[in-house]
Amino acid sequence: MPPYRHVLYGFCLETDYCFRTPMTAAPPGRAHDLQFLLVRVAEPQKFEPVTCLFQSAEKNRFGESSVQGYALPTGIVMRFPRVADFWLCPGKIRCELHDPSLEFMVEVCLLGHVMAYYLELSGLAALHAGAVVHGEKAVLFAADRTGGKSTMVASLVKEGFPLLADDISALTAHDGTVYCRHGFPQMKLTPEQVERFVGDFDDFPLVHPSFAKLSVPASRVGEVQSTTLPVACIYLLERCLPGKPAGGAERVRIEPVAAGEAMIQLVRHAFLVQLLDAHADCRLLGQAHSSAKQGLKASRFHLLARITQSVPVKRLCYPSGYEYLPAVHRAIEADLAKPAADASVNRHKNEDVVLASASRWESALR
Template identity: 30%
Template sequence: MKVKKYSLFGLTIATDFNFVSKLSRGYFKPDIYFKVVQKPPIDFSLTNEVFYDSFSTNRSLKGKFCFYKLKKWDLLRFNGYSDYYINDKQIICHIHQEEYNLIEIQFLGIVLSYWLERKGIPTIHASGVNVDNNAVAFLSSNKGGKTSIAASLMQKGFHLITDDILPLDLVDENILCRPGYPTMRMWPDEAEYFLGHSDDLPVVHPEISKKRVFVGLNDFGRFDNYKSELKCIYIPKRISKKNEIEIKPVTPVKAVLELVKHSFSPYLVETMGWQPRRLEKFATIIKKVPVKQLIYPSGYRYLPKLCEAILNDIKQSQK
């Protein structure tokens, strides 16, 4: 099978895996080689001590995923489904259940997030949009609507940076957002609102109804595949019994806690001993980038007004 190169999260990935999600083409020397195999690259004994076991469970009531430190590999095991052998240059996926294929969502989520964290690049669960050549991020909070906010701004002509994972680079005096890939994940009612259809869209996960929405030419909106400077982080919160929009700054302590809270696999990061360096980076980020609470009424009809409030807030912050 032909090996292709893709660009995502500021990396060039070489692989022969066929993704359903639309990915940007890569042109540079690969940072990572990714492949899926039928046999593991090494003999792995279950007697190895589990380094980390996630709190969530699957249907077998075993940990959803666990982590092992091997001699030449880090191993992320999704119990009953797949193993990911990870080092600085390779990610090898050994599948257990080919008929229950979750490789794409695993690789584009926890696996790549872990690889970036391993390299000292913090990743947060957020959408990002390029507004006037600067990035604004919307943390993923419970029913916060980060994707709907990003899609609403895209309808106004602004470009998507990422829909799910946002890696942050600290370069000199700037905080830079690494771009994800030109695909969004929407619930069927979101897709109906923004695209006018949803039944024909591929599902993200076989057990949930979320759909993949492709971004770019002849699709929905536009995508920016380059690093952009982060200018503001919003923590969105939808309230059904509220008619007004409120944007207010949060304290530095709360801002750091929110970044930790909305990290990918924060317990794994803590287990690996990376939390101190991560907290130091988060402290630097909030000194340079304002973090604000965004409280707004629930309902698609409020989204245009919400976008207007966000854009006005950004303009005020730049004065």
């Protein structure tokens, strides 16, 4: 059977694995630059403690760190105990499945933690943010897990802003411009969000049996964009606290974020922030970047500094409730329509100043 070929975060992924998650087909003739292989193993390999890069604070029901990382001569291993090991090396991800009954977890892990890790190891920033398209540019929305990101992104896609990425936004910087790569055409929505933005459930599968969110083809909500686009703005979502006066457009505020705070907010919104901070000396995959010798953490820090220099980061404060979304949309469109000069407050900051300020913020958060 010929392999499947998809475009995923700018990579042409070739695999024999048949995804249930909606994927973007690769154009004919494009050479693959990433392979994914799934194999089933009877017993997971044993790793020496000295090879451990990190162990997540979150535990599984057996008391083990639910995500672990190991550095071996043949590559980096991301382990999900009792589920699977993912071996990462340049151009290849190999999944060793421990329990065949948990094969549904392969896509959950691969398209979440594993792909975010591969992006970071490849020299990109993987932000926990959704991205939509406005005027041939990407607009990002970052928030904590309960910060309203899914509702904001879904509502904008429903209103005609094509989806670029739902949960992980992959950013890279070239010649002073920051670009966002497209993800895959799936949206993770709660039943309430599906009812609001799709209208019927249509037997959408659960993303994970333990989670309430459903896997929804993004085309059921609105249009999907499958290109890499320059980033116009990154919005940090902040919904009004309970008891705060609610209102319409007058209650929507968009405020610029100072360079140092913008930097640390991007650090906080890295998809794997705790895991990445746990191994500062890990090298980038392939040594393809001039910053590879600095180690992953240092390289990522400098990339985020370049992003804050080149892209306005703003705080978007708005009332909680579906009825206020039209006013929020109008405020976003009005803000994006402003001349670029008004949004360039962070662009001329010296990188050393940004990094020093961010280091102080990072220390304060620990």
